[in-house]
Amino acid sequence: MIEKRSVSRVIFNICNYGFMIGLCVICIAPLWHVLMASISDPRMLMANSGILWKPAGNITFEGYKLVFRNDFILKGYVNTLFYVTTSTLLGTMLTVLAGFVLSRQTMLRTPFTIFVIFTMMFSGGLIPSYMVNRSLGLVNNMLSVIIPGVINAFYIIIMKNAFEQLSSSYEESAKLDGASSLRIMVSILMPLVKSTIAVVAMFTIVMQWNAWYPASIYLPKRRDLWPLQLIMREILVQNDVSKVLTAGDAVKKADMVGNLVKYCITIVGTLPILCAYPFAQKYFVTGVTLGGVKG
Amino acid sequence: MAHNAGVSFGRRLKRDMRMNWSVYLLFVPILVYFIIFSYLPMFGIVMAFQDFKPTLGFFKSEFVGFANFIKFFTDPEFVRILRNTLAISLLNLCINFPLTIVFALLLNEITRTKFKKVVQTISYLPYFISAVVICGLIIEFVSSNGVITDILVMFGFPRENLLQNPKYFWGIYVFSEIWQGLGYGSIIFIAAITGVSQELHEAAAIDGANRLKRVWHITLPSLLPVIITMLVLRIGMLMSVGFDKILLLYNPSIYETSDVISTHVARMGIERMQYGYSAAVGLFNSVVGTLLLLISNTLSKRLASTSVF
16 A cells, blocks of 8 residues: 655654563563673672662672572472473373364264363362362372363363364275274374474463462472572572572572672573574464353 | 254264264363362362361361351451452553553554564563562662652652552552563554555545544454453453552551452461452352443443354
């Protein structure tokens, strides 16, 4: 379309581009600040105020060394990786399975779908769920972080819609060849809905990577099972570095180094997700649209 | 199917199960999962009417009728946490929601595709940062020598730790929600705008409608169904406001403005172990939430003839 180049249009464009650039700066500035602070000289850091646009003082990786030498933090990292992997594998698998079953032409299809959707509308709430999980022996058990919430109705419905959009001819020809349902699902239908599977997997990864609350109520006494976020809560929110720094560090320079460790652990705990998401972006745009329009 | 009409339901079901046994079998794990982790807790709501003791369980705990609810409604904290819940979520809805639409519209006016892509990618970024990190950042930036405090001081506010003063909490919370959700919340509107017919725009342009008029008369009306759907969903979530961020940010000195129903449930239930009472508060919360969803859905059906369900 040919656009008239009026003065007001030009002014609008300038403002609009300016606004967008400003917005991007505001989105990035806090993280940039943390990144710069994490490689700053801790003594200079104490004196600094405002956003750091470049490292204060000489660049140092002292903080990162401390973080990566710390058994407690490393253990948290390993735990998080374990929780993310297991719950993503299990969750995605079960979601695909459920979506597949609900998209088949069986007599119980509608009741099953209602059974699943009902859980989206009503829930027992925090305390009854806690009681059920507690009586199942999930307190102080690492399964408590993985199993409850591993699948949810919303993703199942997205998955079901994806399967339903496929032509039934694929399935029929395979059935004539004598393939079982599981086989049809795995080798014929799953490759066709792989972008929806990617969406579900990605959201599960992000959710689990960022989760801290379940661990805080179900694993209160098992620090060895804590995910990274819970350790980060102790350091960043409760402002307590005493359990992370070793005795030697604590005596010498606790304040300064503690401050540095805060920034470093923020970067270490956030960077993996931020590096991964631009690649997943094309999937989650379709995912959100699917969910929003049809869900 | 006509030839099935005479056969009883049970018979037909049996045959269906025999034919599709593998499909039914595949559903068993899903069935078990939802029964244990969704339906059992629903049944567990009975504890809201009990003086619940974990050692006695759901079956042997003493029934106390509505005592837990009465305790909640007569508690002096009731008015406070209800007010906070509604105020924080309504503020958030009224400011954040229109902003995501405006952002989508403004982004649509950007003609350089590459620039647009970059802005989109960057604006989604905060959404993927964990609540713990966000709250860590907030705590730093609003501390007595943080950046945001510095800015406020320039405008004549006294220098203090903003998280210790109850009057700032709503602002801090809503601002952090905008920062985190502006880009991400606009995704659905951006997708919907792309679907708006280009021909309508061209026709209107020929008729002499300027940009603003076209946005107002063409783009916005075509977005209306999506806007209403999202609004209904948001209203349904009014009562479940920002649970984990508030839990991380609040402290006793600002409970006055920051304690909401969900944090009250968590504190009373998990920390103070008043299980029956907090289950009752939770039940109240979800009943009100469901009612809000139903009312807003009915309203949107009446007023705009679109609805979520």
